[in-house]
Amino acid sequence: MTAGEAPEGSGVGVPGAGWRRADGPPAQDRERRRRGGGRRGGRGEIPMVDEAEFTSYYGRPVIKPPVWKTPDVPLYLFLGGAAGTSAVLGALAEGTRRPALARVAHLTAGGGALASVGFLIHDLGKPSRFLNMLRVLKTTSPLSVGSWILAPFSALTTATAGAHLLGWFPLLRRFTGVGAAVLGGPMTTYTAALLTNTAVPSWHEAHRELPFVFAGSAMAAGGGITMALTPLDEAGPARKVAAMGAAIELAAMHRVEHGHGLVSEPYRTGRAGKLLKAARGCTATGAGLALLAGRSRAAAVGSGALVTTGSVLTRFGIFDAGMASARDPKYTVEPQRARARERDTAGSGKAAVTGAGP
Amino acid sequence: MTTISSASAAFTGEDPGNRLFGPVPDVTGDRGYADDHPARVGFFTDTSVCIGCKACEVACKEWNLLPMDDAEGTVDALGLTGASYDNTGMLGANSWRHVAFVEQSRAVDLPMPTVGLPGAAGGQRPLEDPPVVHPQVPASATTAEQSAPLQTSSGDREIRWLMSSDVCKHCTHAACLDVCPTGSLFRTEFGTVVVQEDICNGCGYCVPACPYGVIDQRQDDGRVFKCTLCYDRLTDGLQPACASACPTESIQFGDLDALQARADERLAALQAKGVEGARLYGRDETDGVGGAGAFFLLLDEPEVYGLPPDPVVTTRDLPAMWKSVGAGAAMVLGLVASAFVGRRR
Amino acid sequence: MAEAHPVGFQWVMEAKARGATVIHVDPRFTRTSALADLHVPLRAGSDIAFLGGLINYVLQHELEFREYVAAYTNAAAILREDFQDTEDLDGLFSGYDPEQGKYDETTWQYEGVEVTAAAGQRQSPKPGASGASVGAESGQDSDAEEHEQGASEQSGSGGIPVGGKPRRDETLQHPRCVFQVLKRHYARYTPEMVHEVCGIEPQLFLKVAEALTSNSGRERTSAFVYSVGWTHHTVGVQYIRAASVLQALLGNMGRPGGGILALRGHASIQGSTDIPTLYNILPGYIPMPHAREDASFDDFIAEAAGSVGYWGNMKKYAVSLLKAWWGDAAQPENDFCFGYLPRLTGDHSSYQTVAQQIQGTVPGYFLVGENPAVGHANAKMARLGLANLEWLVVRDLQLIESATFWESGPEIETGELTTEGIGTEVFFLPAAAHVEKDGSFTNTQRLLQWHSQAVEPPGDCRSDLWFYFHLGRLIREKLAGSTDPRDRPILDLTWDYPTHGPLAEPSAHGVLREISGTGPDGTAVDGYTALKDDGSTSCGCWIYSGVFADEVNQANRKKPHLEQDLVAAEWGWAWPMNRRILYNRASADPDGKPWSERKKYVYWDEDAGRWSGPDVPDFQATKRPDHVPPEGAEAEDALGGTDPFIMQGDGKAWLFVPAGLADGPMPTHYEPAESPVPNPLYSRQANPSRKELRGAWNRANPAMSDAFPFVVTTYRLTEHHTAGGMSRTLEYLAELQPEFFCEVSPQLAAERGLEHLGWATLVSTRSAIEARVLVTERMRPLRVAGREVHQIGLPYHWGKNGITTGDSANDLLGVVMDPNVHIQESKVATCDIRPGRRPRGPELVEFVEGYRRRAGVASGRLGPNGRAPIEERS
Amino acid sequence: MKTWLDAWPVFRQLTGSDPSGRGESVRSKRTDTLTPRTATADRVVQSVCPYCAVGCSQRVFVKDEQVVQIEGDPDSPISRGRLCPKGAASKSLVTSATRQTTVRYRRPHGTEWEDLDLDTAMDMIADRVLKTRRETWQDEQDSKPVNRTMGIASLGGATLDNEENYLMKKLYTAMGAVQVENQARI
Structure with a gap:
């Protein structure tokens, strides 16, 4: 057999033809004893997937699961949303002479913003360099744009909240409140782009719905908190906002949980599934109670609490679902393999990623 | 003085200059470097000649003074992974090169030797002429143009032991670079993607953004690390450490266009020899990341090596994301305002 | 080769790029196999059956390179009538003495030509010597307790002196000519026999035979590459012989792209045999004198020199060496201080020494950059030897297991030894690294390359040059006034090397210059041809002579290869005389013309009147190809124009070895000392003249024992280095292969319930070790002798110290040696394997003792402090 | 004021040629002054790898009497500048933290290592050699x-x-x- 000649009897040209992993039982078809527990928050055990329907490299993740820590980031998402809505509520309450609601809303917004910044900085690998967030302004980075929203927003809301507490500069309070309100809108949804603008399959595929989930969740949270803390007579708008928020959150979340085929699965299974189920329960009952909240303070507090907890659980649920979909190679490989196969068969102009395969 | 709007492709979605997605002939120029910037350089890793010796892993760690880690990136820990001879496990903050090992086999009925039982003709048998040999091929022939098929027959089975040295892809559209909020990740004058360790504050956004799972956060340090394509060596005109060490020149360093031409030749040669499954990965500039600065010749599906089959930079969908973010924000403002309309209650 | 010599493997990849076919023969599918075109899995220990099969294939189908074989080999030489082959005596050659377990080579001679007994047993009566050699005292030397006499100690490892030219039948038809003897010897090595012995399917074997023969001849050459996979056997030397016979038959020797390349495992292992810290040879492969025969210097020279070939100049080389060592004290009257040399009385190789150490008769031991506690076969035996010394000096970079055996050795864990009980006084002197000292390494292509000092050694670290120079200086100072004749050799030594630098480091350049040799006027000589036997020249090692020609350290030449041709003659310096391919006269036909334009290398240039080509001719430059030596000519003058193998007594490549080998003139398949299957060719199971060492510390697994049904073979990994002292202590290498593992096939894993990444215990009559299990299809069961034989792979790098630690594979292996060079058989043995970790502490001793009982082997219990007597051959 | 502003990448984005902030405008001072340690070495010495018998040539870079880098020597006809994993780890071999730099001594039947200065050790070894040789x-x-x-x-x-x-x-x-x-x- 001189060189250059295909070995006889093999002549199969199809890529991967007949080749399969050697008989030796690779690591993934039995639980592997790994040294020590998982690494940072939540990465934990490399999941063992049976490899029947797709190939992976010994069951290892293809992309890297996010290094963001729990509870820091989910809380950062929740507080940012709540603060954003509260800021808007506060400004409008100020404008429609609802002093109690305005005070509660502005205090929630200021506190929420500060806590949100605190968690963001705490999650940084090098917290001492948090100012580098304002070193550049990159439209390609939701976190850069977000930082340029969060920084002024938290400055304005803390100023407004401070003015409320100390009673100084009532007129200035009105302007900072309006400023905060304007930024309050984006505050509720930029964090969605933060999650969706990654390679994490379950987040990326839902990049059109997640902003609306975050918007709804933020309204539910902001409305819920202010509703609970404000006397019934002034809490009307808060109640409405909470109810509307809950509705949007439930609707949008349903799309996310079912609308994207395989990559929606992590939202329905495992820890994320349980969290989101609980979240749905809380939000739904909270919204129901909100209808009665107009009449009894207890109902208002109950509804507010429920809706807010629903919002928090939704954030944690979405976070866990993303982590699960990143750790399991199946969610990255299968959709991409399907996409590549479609394109190959369609023979569309765009050459397949895998170059001129035979 | 350019206006901010030119950076607004991310918002508006019109992206004539392919600033977010699609092929970019001169990515270095697009990132603001003067016209006389060096040519874009990169790696072509020809896994068909890789002998899995891991010299690249050691040379990289020695040059960049990286800490020891086990297959999960846990510093100063040791662990047998059971993944054939790969105990590095994956690319990470402390392993900027990772040699993957995949053992494959298939049954084949043992073919009789091509020539009938020799010995019929006495003495020296006439020899069919061997393939043309190029006597003047220089001593340092870099590519193995016509090496023989890659699966080795071993008794009644054919065994293939795939080995491949994985590295950061230095993408044309690098998601890690796009999402980095501090400007630590940047495009160098050589067209490579590098983390500026004096800027990175460890926000970790680049880690889930990378479609290949390359960059990672170092546990006890907080910052992220990845292959810099030996940016410091390049400034002095030196070849990267891994490419200098690689005994069989499986890792080839050079100008990207020269490497792409050489890779096409190599692929054609292998396919002509009937090497099944040979394909280039990351060479095509119309792929999801606009072509990679470090691309590969693989012998099987990318996912067999742990690589994504059809990676797309997340920045491609960013305009759509900003749209729905904007819509969501407006909705919130609108609905909250609507909550104040109507009778005061 | 890709595993242990990866950077050398780039040249295999270059050859493959130019269309070469790469065939890898190995029990295991390794990283080399992954890049080869063909992997031939064979049973460890059956290589001679495989190579014999190829020889038989070549002879049966008349595929040998006929003109080459007729002109350049001893194929035509006719043997004596009383020679009998293993085919006639069922596995023995004629002349075997069962009690001594040794051969008498007289019946192997060429007919009508006496081989001076230098190579044979001294006690065999030597017929009247014809030719120039002066007969040594003849007479039967029959005292029974004659020390074990390995024939090879006599001959060093250079060519064997043969008294003149044998009778030849150029038609190669004579029934007793070497060619026909060879044909009969290998007639039974058919493809079916190869399948029976090696487990290689006949079609696969024919594929290899076809590829090898079609790629040899005038137009094309094939090369063999081997390493310790061949040498670590009780028939190791015969493995290499089989490849030499095959390559000589195919005409691949001395030609570009041909030959046999030994891939040696250490930076200067070739240097360590050229300038040998070995017991049986002096620098330049001059044999160490033996106690009995060499009453006089001339006898010693006569025995070792023979009359034909370059060994004929033995006296010039020996005199020059003695002058280099003892300078002015060496005069013709005192045979140039020949009497100062200590004499050998038999086999003093490393394992014999360890056996003596265990008896406590060897008080002092120097370990210089070696780690026997992990790297020696039967590492437990080595540790017991260390425990019974008086004093031990260890020089190394790290605290290796051989230095800390008294504190953390495995025997401390089992209680066989106690720290307080071990009386060895241990000095650990830190050594300088390769960048902290000047010096030369000799690589596996005989190339001397200089490494220069980059930085001073830190702290107490010193080079070994420093250590031995100053040790010698101290000893000489302490003996300064002595009148005891025993001390003369030390005091007369030339030991005045200039020192330099803050640490008083002796000049390595100066030492290399002494090695290269100086002429009468004290200036450096150009090469060994300038050496005289009248004491006017001095030369530390004749084969290195010329490395300092023109007072330039040729080993330090660093001319970039891109400014030279492919031979790159101006990089470093290859011994001898910077020649790169040995015996390259054979790359031209008998008339001096290249065999083919494609393989043109060294050829006779008629008008220039000399041999020329890209390499230094391995021949007298102006000797015409048709030169016929005059009657009675001496040394190289006795070689004709068609005698390329200038070191051999008859100038030919030996298909048949008339003298010089302890276990037969032709390679014959014998089973390894520990084998699960019977020898299908002869009733003789293993090599009849193998060297054994009996004692409680070195029990042997009985052949075909049910207690030890599996074959185990050891090997190295790319990421680690021998006993691990230079790799398991480094972070970046330790993490690449972090744990000791064994490789088993899925079938064996299923049969014994072994789990991937689980633990396994391997047991032999020596000890039991534990390893992680890697189940892989790269290990395959083979059908051998009608039954399925499983093979287990064990890398042997691990030990107790360093970043990655584990049990040592060498604890499993015993010591049984090749009779010629006393190398241990560590590439094939038998063992048992079972899931789970091994017993700890004293239970381990009981556990292994249980196995010995079940296998019917004598007890392995040790006396106090691990002592146990050496048992004579029962 | 101008230089302070210039140091702020956002300003450089707005005024420079890299508005998206992904290249030239975000470089830090350290990045601009990056040089390899081989360029700042005091001297380079040609050596040969101490591991296997292939005999690959190495270049040893020294800075302030410390080995700072060991890599392949492209001049060698044998290795052409390439190294295997062990050869590439030569710097770790030479600068390993666990490398011994002082004489260690264990007295007969002793239970731990003791210190000994080099000259005394040499003298003790010479005495033992002569004593054992005599006996x-x-x-x-x-x-x-x-x-x-x-x-x-x-x-x-x-x-x-x-x-x-x-x-x-x-x-x-x-x-x-x-x-x-x-x-x-x-």
Whole structure:
């Protein structure tokens, strides 16, 4: 057999033809004893997937699961949303002479913003360099744009909240409140782009719905908190906002949980599934109670609490679902393999990623 | 003085200059470097000649003074992974090169030797002429143009032991670079993607953004690390450490266009020899990341090596994301305002 | 080769790029196999059956390179009538003495030509010597307790002196000519026999035979590459012989792209045999004198020199060496201080020494950059030897297991030894690294390359040059006034090397210059041809002579290869005389013309009147190809124009070895000392003249024992280095292969319930070790002798110290040696394997003792402090 | 003011040629002054790898009398500048933290290592060599002259230089020690 000649009897040209992993039982078809527990928050055990329907490299993740820590980031998402809505509520309450609601809303917004910044900085690998967030302004980075929203927003809301507490500069309070309100809108949804603008399959595929989930969740949270803390007579708008928020959150979340085929699965299974189920329960009952909240303070507090907890659980649920979909190679490989196969068969102009395969 | 709007492709979605997605002939120029910037350089890793010796892993760690880690990136820990001879496990903050090992086999009925039982003709048998040999091929022939098929027959089975040295892809559209909020990740004058360790504050956004799972956060340090394509060596005109060490020149360093031409030749040669499954990965500039600065010749599906089959930079969908973010924000403002309309209650 | 010599493997990849076919023969599918075109899995220990099969294939189908074989080999030489082959005596050659377990080579001679007994047993009566050699005292030397006499100690490892030219039948038809003897010897090595012995399917074997023969001849050459996979056997030397016979038959020797390349495992292992810290040879492969025969210097020279070939100049080389060592004290009257040399009385190789150490008769031991506690076969035996010394000096970079055996050795864990009980006084002197000292390494292509000092050694670290120079200086100072004749050799030594630098480091350049040799006027000589036997020249090692020609350290030449041709003659310096391919006269036909334009290398240039080509001719430059030596000519003058193998007594490549080998003139398949299957060719199971060492510390697994049904073979990994002292202590290498593992096939894993990444215990009559299990299809069961034989792979790098630690594979292996060079058989043995970790502490001793009982082997219990007597051959 | 503003990448984005902030505008001062340690080394020395017998050439870079980098030497016809994992780890071998730099001594039956200065150690070793040599000297064996000692043995590694081997063989033989072995045989 001189060189250059295909070995006889093999002549199969199809890529991967007949080749399969050697008989030796690779690591993934039995639980592997790994040294020590998982690494940072939540990465934990490399999941063992049976490899029947797709190939992976010994069951290892293809992309890297996010290094963001729990509870820091989910809380950062929740507080940012709540603060954003509260800021808007506060400004409008100020404008429609609802002093109690305005005070509660502005205090929630200021506190929420500060806590949100605190968690963001705490999650940084090098917290001492948090100012580098304002070193550049990159439209390609939701976190850069977000930082340029969060920084002024938290400055304005803390100023407004401070003015409320100390009673100084009532007129200035009105302007900072309006400023905060304007930024309050984006505050509720930029964090969605933060999650969706990654390679994490379950987040990326839902990049059109997640902003609306975050918007709804933020309204539910902001409305819920202010509703609970404000006397019934002034809490009307808060109640409405909470109810509307809950509705949007439930609707949008349903799309996310079912609308994207395989990559929606992590939202329905495992820890994320349980969290989101609980979240749905809380939000739904909270919204129901909100209808009665107009009449009894207890109902208002109950509804507010429920809706807010629903919002928090939704954030944690979405976070866990993303982590699960990143750790399991199946969610990255299968959709991409399907996409590549479609394109190959369609023979569309765009050459397949895998170059001129035979 | 350019206006901010030119950076607004991310918002508006019109992206004539392919600033977010699609092929970019001169990515270095697009990132603001003067016209006389060096040519874009990169790696072509020809896994068909890789002998899995891991010299690249050691040379990289020695040059960049990286800490020891086990297959999960846990510093100063040791662990047998059971993944054939790969105990590095994956690319990470402390392993900027990772040699993957995949053992494959298939049954084949043992073919009789091509020539009938020799010995019929006495003495020296006439020899069919061997393939043309190029006597003047220089001593340092870099590519193995016509090496023989890659699966080795071993008794009644054919065994293939795939080995491949994985590295950061230095993408044309690098998601890690796009999402980095501090400007630590940047495009160098050589067209490579590098983390500026004096800027990175460890926000970790680049880690889930990378479609290949390359960059990672170092546990006890907080910052992220990845292959810099030996940016410091390049400034002095030196070849990267891994490419200098690689005994069989499986890792080839050079100008990207020269490497792409050489890779096409190599692929054609292998396919002509009937090497099944040979394909280039990351060479095509119309792929999801606009072509990679470090691309590969693989012998099987990318996912067999742990690589994504059809990676797309997340920045491609960013305009759509900003749209729905904007819509969501407006909705919130609108609905909250609507909550104040109507009778005061 | 890709595993242990990866950077050398780039040249295999270059050859493959130019269309070469790469065939890898190995029990295991390794990283080399992954890049080869063909992997031939064979049973460890059956290589001679495989190579014999190829020889038989070549002879049966008349595929040998006929003109080459007729002109350049001893194929035509006719043997004596009383020679009998293993085919006639069922596995023995004629002349075997069962009690001594040794051969008498007289019946192997060429007919009508006496081989001076230098190579044979001294006690065999030597017929009247014809030719120039002066007969040594003849007479039967029959005292029974004659020390074990390995024939090879006599001959060093250079060519064997043969008294003149044998009778030849150029038609190669004579029934007793070497060619026909060879044909009969290998007639039974058919493809079916190869399948029976090696487990290689006949079609696969024919594929290899076809590829090898079609790629040899005038137009094309094939090369063999081997390493310790061949040498670590009780028939190791015969493995290499089989490849030499095959390559000589195919005409691949001395030609570009041909030959046999030994891939040696250490930076200067070739240097360590050229300038040998070995017991049986002096620098330049001059044999160490033996106690009995060499009453006089001339006898010693006569025995070792023979009359034909370059060994004929033995006296010039020996005199020059003695002058280099003892300078002015060496005069013709005192045979140039020949009497100062200590004499050998038999086999003093490393394992014999360890056996003596265990008896406590060897008080002092120097370990210089070696780690026997992990790297020696039967590492437990080595540790017991260390425990019974008086004093031990260890020089190394790290605290290796051989230095800390008294504190953390495995025997401390089992209680066989106690720290307080071990009386060895241990000095650990830190050594300088390769960048902290000047010096030369000799690589596996005989190339001397200089490494220069980059930085001073830190702290107490010193080079070994420093250590031995100053040790010698101290000893000489302490003996300064002595009148005891025993001390003369030390005091007369030339030991005045200039020192330099803050640490008083002796000049390595100066030492290399002494090695290269100086002429009468004290200036450096150009090469060994300038050496005289009248004491006017001095030369530390004749084969290195010329490395300092023109007072330039040729080993330090660093001319970039891109400014030279492919031979790159101006990089470093290859011994001898910077020649790169040995015996390259054979790359031209008998008339001096290249065999083919494609393989043109060294050829006779008629008008220039000399041999020329890209390499230094391995021949007298102006000797015409048709030169016929005059009657009675001496040394190289006795070689004709068609005698390329200038070191051999008859100038030919030996298909048949008339003298010089302890276990037969032709390679014959014998089973390894520990084998699960019977020898299908002869009733003789293993090599009849193998060297054994009996004692409680070195029990042997009985052949075909049910207690030890599996074959185990050891090997190295790319990421680690021998006993691990230079790799398991480094972070970046330790993490690449972090744990000791064994490789088993899925079938064996299923049969014994072994789990991937689980633990396994391997047991032999020596000890039991534990390893992680890697189940892989790269290990395959083979059908051998009608039954399925499983093979287990064990890398042997691990030990107790360093970043990655584990049990040592060498604890499993015993010591049984090749009779010629006393190398241990560590590439094939038998063992048992079972899931789970091994017993700890004293239970381990009981556990292994249980196995010995079940296998019917004598007890392995040790006396106090691990002592146990050496048992004579029962 | 101008220089302070210039130091702020956002300003450079707005005014420079890299508005998206992904290249030239976000470079830090350290990035602009990056140089490899081979360029700032005091000297380069050609050496040969101490591991296997292929004999790959190495370039050793030294800075302030410390080895800062060891990599392949492109001039070598054998290795053409390439190295294997062990050869590439030569810098770790030379600068390993666990490398011993002081003499260690264990007294007979001792339970731990003690310190000893080098000159004393050398002197003690020389005394022991002479003592053992005297005690185990053999003038002859079976009435044949041997003039040797079987009491001193040596096992040298094969990473020793030729010059070191030469002095060892020369000294041992002159002392009468014959049990001199090395890794070439095992």
